[in-house]
Amino acid sequence: RQDLIDIKNKKQQARDYFNLAEDKKVLLVLGGSLGARRVNQLIAKELVNFTSQNVQVIWQCGKLYFDEYQRYNDNENVQVMSFIDRMDLVYAVADIVISRAGASSVSELCIVGKPVIFIPSPNVAEDHQTKNAKAIVDKGGALMVKEGELDTKFTEIFNNLLNDGNQQKSLSENIEKLAKVNATKDIVDEIVKLIKRQ
Structure with missing residues (x-):
């Protein structure tokens, strides 16, 4: 994802593209391409909380749920x-991201270095999304709320993050340290080394 590496200078372009106000924070919600029912239910319930705090929401609800949530x-x-067809721009303009914790989402979020609240899907093999999220959380690079705790913990965790610039900065810096920008090249280099050894 070469287009994600240099997003810092695309913020104004992104505001224009998505028609966003400059004086409001931007929350990006990513539920995966098909969508995530529990995440969508949460966002619908929290919209008043978000907008009452001057937050603009870009909510990728997934194609399975668009008809239900477009209202x-x-x-x-x-x-x-x-x-969302321009992920580079939406990442550029996002102040906070709420996301599932699939491998590709996690690797993209490390590259773009944004404060993230992961909501791992419990409905996947060996609960790997929770493991993915926990690996980042343990290094101080993200926050995580499990689906079973959304009703009791999410609002407080989100509001604290929104109003704590130092926490946002710390999460951003720590998740960016985990980015594997040259992962494909590194893998190819390793394969070449192994071939040469034979």
């Missing part, structure tokens, strides 16, 4: 999308 689109503070 929350208000074009001013909430943009509901089934799919």
Whole structure:
């Protein structure tokens, strides 16, 4: 994902592209391409909390759920999308990200270095999303709320993060340290080394 490496100078372009106000924070919600029912239910419930704190929401609800959730689109503070075609721009403009913790999402979020609250899917083999998220959380690079704890813990964790610039900065710096920008090249180099040894 070469386009994600240099997003820091795309913020204004991103604001124009998504028609966002400059004086409001931007929350990006990623539920995966198909969508995540529990994440979508949470966001619908939390919208008033978000918008009352001057937060604009870009909510990728997934194609399975778009018909159900598009009614929350208000074009001013909430943009509901089934799919986001310019991930480079949406990452550039996001102040906080809420995301599942699949391998590709985690690796992208490490590269873009944004404060993240992971909500791992419990419905995957060997609970690997929780393991992915925990690996980042243990290094101080993200926050995690399990699905079973969303109703009791999410609001407080989100509000604390939104209002704590130091925590945002710390999470960003720590998750960025975990980025494997040249992962593909490194793998190829290792393969070449192994071949040469034979």
